[in-house]
Structures are given as structure tokens and as C-alpha cells.
Amino acid sequence: MRAPGIGPARSARLLEHFGSAAAALAADRAEWAQLGMPAAALDYLRTPDWRRVEQDLAWLERPGNHLLPVNDGRYPPLLREIPQAPPVLFVHGDPDCLRVPQLAVVGTRNPTPSGKETARQFAAHLAGAGMIITSGLALGIDAAAHQGALAGGGRTIAVMGTSLDQVYPAKHRDLARAIAERGALVSELPTGTPALAENFPRRNRLISGLALGVLVVEAALQSGSLITARLALDQGREVFAIPGSIHNPLAKGCHALIRQGAKLVETANDIVEELGALAAVNGEERPSVTATPSAMEPLDADYRQLLAAMGDAPVGVDVLVERCGLTAEVVSSMLLILELEGHTVAVPGGLYCRLKPG
Secondary structure (H helix, E strand, C coil): CCCCCCCHHHHHHHHHHHCCHHHHHHCCHHHHHHCCCCHHHHHHHHCCCHHHHHHHHHHHCCCCEEEEECCCCCCCHHHHCCCCCCCEEEEEECHHHHHCCEEEEECCCCCCHHHHHHHHHHHHHHHHCCCEEEECCCCCHHHHHHHHHHHCCCCEEEECCCCCCCCCCHHHHHHHHHHHHHCEEEECCCCCCCCCCCHHHHHHHHHHHHCCEEEECCCCCCCHHHHHHHHHHHCCCEEEECCCCCCCHHHHHHHHHHHCCCEECCCHHHHHHHHHHHHCECCECCCCCCCCCCCCCCCCHHHHHHHHHHCCCCEEHHHHHHHHCCCHHHHHHHHHHHHHCCCEEEECCCEEEECCCC
16 A cells, blocks of 8 residues: 555456455565556655655554445445445545445535535434445535534544645544544545645545535536546446525536536435435335525515525625615614624625525
8 A cells, every 4th residue: 555656446356356455465576566556655665764665554453443445345336346446445534434325425625605504414314214324534525515414413534635644634533523422534635645636636536436425505617526527437436416696606616517418406305316226224104304594584575575685695785775776774783683693694795694594
């Protein structure tokens, strides 16, 4: 694993040729060279950095830490099928949950408030239906999906773009701890691997590879989430996308996916029905669910009218004045009350978003 120039493909070639890692290491340089190993790898295999290996083994001795080789019975079978499956997985938490049907939830790191809430609701309902929610622990939609799964009483898996002896971003340390207690943290990277940009796209193939399908909540046209969706299609997974306002740039990625054949979803039940029997866990049929927001407190007609006028995209006071026929002072006062009661939220640029339908 630590040899430079030996990734999943070359590792698989070595294992297939020699039959085991021990036999591969016992071979000589000429045999390795015949299999197309680069010079740097040949040098490393002859004199491995055992200090780093001991570092990995020391990590493995700590409670809750596991190492799953690709031939381990606990290695997730769906992941084993993908091109360039990781030769080993580092796992902190419950390795058995990797074999349970999963839905990957991905999206932008800078979502709208309504996008973040949608991710939480879908994750909570699907986790309550027995599926494990898998994501990447990133800011934004990823974090909302993990939080929603935990809030719904379910389990969740975070696939890391670093090694498991660190957490990135650091502000998600508490979230990572909660995920490990109810699910698992997963990485293919050995200890001491920092947050390098090139490791995150590589990580995305594991997020989609572990899951039955991928749900994209909000994504711009140039987005890592679309890379995950494309990888999912290449791996034969289902791809789901939530549509949004045509005025919301973070809906454009989802709309592009839908035009390319992704399944448009409006409720969590749409996903459960599409996955069908694949979404059953341990042979038990889980109840169908629909992602619906919590019930609102009754509002006066004027407040309901204002919420309806807000639509699904961020909107300014002047636009609301035009739509509702109320004065700017009245609209501003109503928005403040709605925000205090959790119905709306202010966003940068002097705009407001509706959190719950009016």
C-alpha cells in the first residue's frame, strides 16, 4: 500500500500473480519488474519503510479500529466490484455496517438553507427506513446528510479524503465522533495522509461504490458532486437528483443530471420505491417514507401569503413588496418574525430563503 506507484490496479495484479501479499513481498526485483512495477516501487519493495508500517499497525491496535483487506469477508461486496477497488480499507467504528444497503448523499459545500434542510430531511427519513446514509464529511450538504441520518435515529458512514488518524475539516471532529459511534469512518489512505486535493476526487469513487445509488441535492455545473454522479453511473449505480428553482445556480448541476437521465425525486419515498428490494435490510422490508417537513405553527393569512410569494429561491425585500402589495416596512417586520419562528432565514446579499412551505 505504501509503495510509490502501486495503486489499486497494480496491487491487484501483484495479488493475482503471487496469490498473497506475503508471497509478493518475498519475490525478487526481476519478478516485480515483469509485472510492470515502476522503478520507485521496485526500490521500495526491496527496502520498505517499516517505521510507517509500524505506525499503521499501532493505529490498528486502538479500540474501534479495523483493517479490511479486499479478500476479508467484511469487505463491502459492492465496493469489491468496482474498477480499482481499494486493496484495503481502514475503518473506525462498525465494519459490519459497510455491508448494509446504503444511499450516498452528496452536494455543494455552500448550500442554500433550504438545500441543507432538504438534505437533512431526506437523510433522516431514509435512515429511519433502514438505509445507511453515506457521504464525505465535507462542509455543506455532506454534513447535513450525516446530521440528518443521526437525528433520524439511523446510521451513517463518512468516507474520508484523509487518513483516519485526522479529521478534515477539523470543525467536524464532533460529527466524526458521532458518526463512528453509530456507523463508521472509512478511508483507503494509510495513517499520516493529510488533506491533499488529489485525494478527494479519488475518494468520491468509494462514496458511490459503497452505495446502491447516489442522491445529489444541490450542485453547481462545475462540481465534485457531479464527478461522484458520473462515477456512480460508470459503476452501474442509480443516480437521483432533486430539482430546484431555475434561478438558483446550485440547481443547475441537478438539472443537468436529470437531462442526462438521472431520476428526478421529490420525496424520500421516490428513492425507496426506485431501489425496491435492494433497499431491504437483513431481509426485512422497511416501511416506505416520505420526506415532509415538520408541521408549522398556524400562521395568519398575510404571513402565509408572504411565504408563498417567496418561492423556492432567495429573494429580496423589494421583490416581495412588489409581489405582495405591502410596504417595505411591513414586509421587513414580517420577515423578522418569520425568521425568529424558524420559517425563513436571512442569507448574504440582503436576501431571504423560505425554510418551510407556506
